[in-house]
Amino acid sequence: MNEATEPTAEGLVLQRLRERFGDAVGTIKIWRHETTIVLATPDLVPVCLYLRDDSDLAFDFLSSVTGVDRWNLPDNSPRFEVVYHLYSIRFKRRLRLKVRVHEGEAVPSVTGVWESANWHEREVFDLFGVPFEGHPDLRRILMPDDWEGHPLRKDYPVQASPKWWEEEPA
Amino acid sequence: MTTARTMTLNMGPQHPSTHGVLRLVLELDGEMVVRCEPHIGYLHTGIEKGLESKRYQQGIPLTDRLDYLAPLSNNLVYVLAIEKALGIEVPERAQTIRVLMTELTRIKSHLVWLGTHAMDIGAMSVFLYCFRERERILDMYEAVSGQRMMSTYFRVGGLLADLPAGFEAQVQAFLADFPSRLAEYEALLTQNPLWRQRTVGIGTIRASDAIALGVSGPALRACGVAYDVRRANPYCGYERYQFDVPIGRVGDVYERYTVRIAEMRQSHRIALQALQRLTPGPINVVDPKLIPPPKKLLKTSMEALIHHFKLYCEGFNVPAGEVYQAIESPKGELGVYLVSDGTNRPHRVHYRAPSFVNLQALPRMAEGRLVADVIAVIGSLDIVLGEIDR
Numbered sequence: 001m002n003e004a005t006e007p008t009a010e011g012l013v014l015q016r017l018r019e020r021f022g023d024a025v026g027t028i029k030i031w032r033h034e035t036t037i038v039l040a041t042p043d044l045v046p047v048c049l050y051l052r053d054d055s056d057l058a059f060d061f062l063s064s065v066t067g068v069d070r071w072n073l074p075d076n077s078p079r080f081e082v083v084y085h086l087y088s089i090r091f092k093r094r095l096r097l098k099v100r101v102h103e104g105e106a107v108p109s110v111t112g113v114w115e116s117a118n119w120h121e122r123e124v125f126d127l128f129g130v131p132f133e134g135h136p137d138l139r140r141i142l143m144p145d146d147w148e149g150h151p152l153r154k155d156y157p158v159q160a161s162p163k164w165w166e167e168e169p170a
Numbered sequence: 171m172t173t174a175r176t177m178t179l180n181m182g183p184q185h186p187s188t189h190g191v192l193r194l195v196l197e198l199d200g201e202m203v204v205r206c207e208p209h210i211g212y213l214h215t216g217i218e219k220g221l222e223s224k225r226y227q228q229g230i231p232l233t234d235r236l237d238y239l240a241p242l243s244n245n246l247v248y249v250l251a252i253e254k255a256l257g258i259e260v261p262e263r264a265q266t267i268r269v270l271m272t273e274l275t276r277i278k279s280h281l282v283w284l285g286t287h288a289m290d291i292g293a294m295s296v297f298l299y300c301f302r303e304r305e306r307i308l309d310m311y312e313a314v315s316g317q318r319m320m321s322t323y324f325r326v327g328g329l330l331a332d333l334p335a336g337f338e339a340q341v342q343a344f345l346a347d348f349p350s351r352l353a354e355y356e357a358l359l360t361q362n363p364l365w366r367q368r369t370v371g372i373g374t375i376r377a378s379d380a381i382a383l384g385v386s387g388p389a390l391r392a393c394g395v396a397y398d399v400r401r402a403n404p405y406c407g408y409e410r411y412q413f414d415v416p417i418g419r420v421g422d423v424y425e426r427y428t429v430r431i432a433e434m435r436q437s438h439r440i441a442l443q444a445l446q447r448l449t450p451g452p453i454n455v456v457d458p459k460l461i462p463p464p465k466k467l468l469k470t471s472m473e474a475l476i477h478h479f480k481l482y483c484e485g486f487n488v489p490a491g492e493v494y495q496a497i498e499s500p501k502g503e504l505g506v507y508l509v510s511d512g513t514n515r516p517h518r519v520h521y522r523a524p525s526f527v528n529l530q531a532l533p534r535m536a537e538g539r540l541v542a543d544v545i546a547v548i549g550s551l552d553i554v555l556g557e558i559d560r
Contacts, residue, residue, distance in 0.1 A: 031491045032254055060381050061397075063496070064522040068509055073517070083507065085494055085522070089381065089395065092402045096494065116384030119530050127218075142211035142559060151219055152518075158223045 013057060013095060020050055036096040041107060044099050048113045051086060051095070059086040059095060062110070065120035067128040071154040078102040080130050084110070101130060109135040127152035176204055179541070183212045187290045187545045190555030192529075194544065201540050206533040210526075213559035221519040225485035226252055226326055229516070234320040236521060236557040240279040242271050242311075243499035244557075245324040248519075250405060251495035251506040252326045255488045258460075263451040264328045265406045270341070270444035271314070271323065272406075272497075273437040277348070278307040279500035279552075280430050280437075284355060287427070287549035291368045296358055303351050306344050313337055326486075327461050328454030338445060345445070348438055356431060369424035373535040373547035380421065383534065384527040387502025388429045389551055393421030399498035410447075411440050423550040430552070459486050485514040501525050501552055523557035 013035065017025045025047070026038040039047055051059040063085035070076040084097040101107055109132040110117045121132045122141040129150035132138055140147065149156055182193040191212035197205040217236060221229040233248045234241035246268060253260065260268075285300030308318045313334050315321035323330050359365045375385070377393040390397055398415040400408040416432035418425030454461040462481050463474035490512035496505040502524030509518040528551050535551075536544045 032257065032493050034493060036492065061386075062384055063494075063503060063505055064507065064520065064527075066507055066518075066520040066522075068518045073511055083520075085505065085507065089397050089402075094403075094494065094496075096492075114384065115379075115382045116527055116530060119526065140211075142214045144211070151216060156219075158219060 013051075013093070016054060016057060017047065017050075021047060034094065034096060036098055038098045038100065041099050041101060041105075044097070045108050045110060045113065047097070048084070048086075048110050052113055057088065058090045059088045059093075061087040061089050062114035062116050062120075063087050063094075065110070065117055065124060067124040067130055067152065069128060069152065069154045078105070080128060082107050082124060082130060103129075104131070106131040106133040108133050111135055126150070129153065175199055181544070183209075188548060189286065189553055192548070192553070192555055192558075194532075196541065196544065198541065201542075203536050203539055203541060203544060206536045206544065208529055208532055210529070210555070210558050213555045215560070217560045218519055218521065222516055225514050226488065226516065227481075227485055229519070230325065231320065231322045233521075234322055236523065236560060237279075237499065237501060237504075237525070237554045238319065238556045239282050239554055240275045240500045241320055242275045242323060243279075243497060243504055244521075245322060246272055246406075247495055247497045247499070247504050247506045247521075249324045249326050250497065251493055251508040252488060254493045254495055255491060255508055255510050256326070256460075257489075258327065258455050258457070260328050260455055261452045262407075263449065264453045266444050266447045267329060267333060267453065268324060268406050269408065269411070270441055270448070271310075273441045273444065274307050274310060274341070276437045276500045277434050277441075278304050280434050281307075283430065283500075283549075283552040284427075287546075287552070288359060288365075290545050290549045291365065293358065293362075293365065296355055299351065299354060299358075303344075303348065310337070310340060310344070313340065325454075325461075327457060328452075332453050333448075338448065341441065341445060345438060345442055349435070352431065352434055352438075359427070360431075366424065368542075368546055369427060369550070370422060371420075372423045372539065372543050373550060374420055374422045375531060375535050377421065379534060380531065383531040385502070385531050386527065387498070387500070387524050387552075388426055388433060389421075389502065389528050389531070391416065392418035392425040392429045394419050397503075399496050399503055403496065405495070405497055411443050413440050423546050426550040426552075487512060487514050488516075496522070499524060501554065501557070502528060504557075521557065521560060523560065525551075525553040525555075526558045526560075529553050529558060 029036040051057050066083050068081040078100040080101050082099050086095045121135055124130050125138055126140040126143050127150055177198050179196045179198050182188040183191040193209040195207045196203050217232050220232050233244040236244045281300040281304040285297035288296035311321045312318045315323040377395050380390050380393045394417050396415045396417050401415050413436045416429050418429050458477040463477055467474040488510040490510055492509045494507045496503050504524055505522030507520040511517040535547045
């Protein structure tokens with residue numbers, strides 16, 4: 001495929017980010033030709049705005065936001081990862097951003113950068129219990145409003161007894 | 171939330187025009203929609219959680235159940251993500267068959283969309299014609315996999331089995347008929363004044379809004395943005411096929427219709443090229459750790475027996491790491507984010523479901539319009555609740 005051009009494109013993104021944000025741009029991993037940048041939580045929104053608005057980068061399309069629970073992995077502190085998949089329609093480039101948070105710690109919402117983050121962040125909140133600061137409408141999205149627990153956490157059993165199913169006393 | 175002037179109407183989750191168990195809370199001022207709020211989750215089945223608890227090969231049948239109108243697209247993106255993490259590429263013939271089957275899947279999915287969308291708006295007969303052609307594609311599914319709907323035909327490292335005898339002729343016969351059938355649907359709708367009144371200028375969305383909302387697939391292309399994953403980031407050798415990416419201009423319900431009709435023509439074109447490219451060859455990678463040995467070897471080769479046993483009892487391990495693989499499903503950008511911890515089960519699988527993201531744009535398209543237009547807009551988004559709720 002077009003892998004030959006990719007390293008330079010990745011290089012451009014990293015170079016720009018380093019120039020603009022210095023060493024605040026965290027760890028960078030490249031695996032299977034995919035770039036992952038781990039950011040500190042406070043840097044998330046400024047970096048996203050920059051990536052969206054810089055005309056040479058133009059990451060205008062947010063593919064998805066999702067979570068990973070590292071509870072049962074060796075490197076499990078902070079426990080949660082929130083993962084952003086960015087795409088530039090003009091340059092046909094993908095980029096993965098990541099922030100890591102402890103349980104209960106909030107992540108700044110990127111709904112102000114990409115509107116589409118709204119439902120994605122609600123889903124992460126619902127299924128992982130990661131709160132998003134500045135989200136306009138942070139509610140559960142897939143599970144019922146009165147559900148207890150967050151199903152995609154690793155300490156949540158695959159077959160859980162649904163408590164909300166029990167009849168309430170009359 | 172309801173003022174003296176407005177009324178709240180609960181549409182769904184059991185409403186035939188919401189294409190599944192979608193619930194919309196509409197705030198109405200007379201016939202006018204002031205606010206539209208989708209409520210989802212009625213079909214949440216925990217498929218992502220389920221995939222984490224299953225070995226890689228065992229998970230593939232679960233993925234069929236996401237977008238149940240295009241099961242092979244869900245299979246494809248899952249196996250492509252695993253293959254990317256493994257660092258393998260399947261042989262030429264398998265890639266061509268994957269392209270052929272996913273393009274037929276696109277036609278099949280678009281046929282259900284067209285039939286139901288037209289029926290929602292009141293054109294009953296289109297539905298019958300669309301399902302007549304869809305039936306022939308279901309027969310092809312059955313021929314390759316034994317299953318008409320949930321076929322699970324793609325496997326990590328290749329395919330379940332090679333194409334059966336006579337399959338190419340079956341596809342040829344269908345492809346020979348299909349353009350004339352497509353012309354029949356168009357004769358019923360494209361210039362039909364009633365159809366145009368219900369769709370032209372309805373549910374428009376600007377390209378910039380659509381991009382900000384993450385809309386992909388035909389709904390984005392109808393706004394004039396030529397983003398198609400097959401063209402932008404080719405997989406399965408799509409860069410070797412000749413096809414156009416049809417786009418619209420204003421992004422209304424009518425253009426979403428014309429774009430999908432044009433896409434069916436392109437899928438037909440790609441399927442014909444795929445048939446020409448089909449040359450005999452292996453359909454699986456050569457790796458006994460991934461692909462079960464031929465049945466007849468089990469009785470004569472101890473090694474084959476061990477591989478068979480290990481593969482079905484333990485599966486295979488995927489190197490630790492993370493990948494994101496996107497494909498162009500009939501609904502838009504379908505992506506899988508796969509995190510492997512090095513074991514035989516995925517640590518995390520996330521499906522970036524195009525219907526989920528596209529549905530978020532519904533309020534933008536429906537607010538300020540009539541209730542009847544909401545029906546037309548839902549139909550034009552082509553959502554499947556199976557992949558929205560996962």
